[in-house]
Amino acid sequence: MQRIKQKFEDLSDLNISRTGPNEMQYLNYDFGGHHLPHMDLLNISMNDRMATILIYLNDVTRGGGTIFPRAKQAVHPEKGKLILWYNMNSNLDFEINSLHGACPVLIGRKIAIAYFIRENDQMFIKPCLKPPQYRPIEELKVTEGLIMK
Numbered sequence: 001m002q003r004i005k006q007k008f009e010d011l012s013d014l015n016i017s018r019t020g021p022n023e024m025q026y027l028n029y030d031f032g033g034h035h036l037p038h039m040d041l042l043n044i045s046m047n048d049r050m051a052t053i054l055i056y057l058n059d060v061t062r063g064g065g066t067i068f069p070r071a072k073q074a075v076h077p078e079k080g081k082l083i084l085w086y087n088m089n090s091n092l093d094f095e096i097n098s099l100h101g102a103c104p105v106l107i108g109r110k111i112a113i114a115y116f117i118r119e120n121d122q123m124f125i126k127p128c129l130k131p132p133q134y135r136p137i138e139e140l141k142v143t144e145g146l147i148m149k
Ligand SMILES: O=C(O)CCC(=O)C(=O)O
Pocket: 025, 027, 035, 040, 054, 064, 065, 066, 067, 100, 101, 102, 103, 112, 114
């Protein structure tokens, strides 16, 4: 994992926490296994998932690609391949091009690791970028709360 972290930092302008497991998701898809298009951002005002690294741990015979419908990109899983993308734009807001999903596995199995890079790990290399943004969904929630009271 240390080598993967180093590789990521070499490729990006982001920092990965070296304390603890941070946020790693082990993915194991069997026949038909898939993930509908989504954003990795949690839409929280602090310490959101700024970027994602996906590491494929095996070759998939057929299917199982990672697709980015907005960015019009598709990546076929291959053992040892690593991809990274930003979930936030430079305004620390949704990067719409980060919308992604996993196609169903048709033949074989897909094993991968998703690693989410959090905003707080960047505080010393990107200090005081901009104050946290109010994002529309959060505003909606607050308004609803006020109406209910
Ligand atoms: O398995 C993939 O290709 C994508 C996984 C993913 O999007 C996620 O774990 O958030």
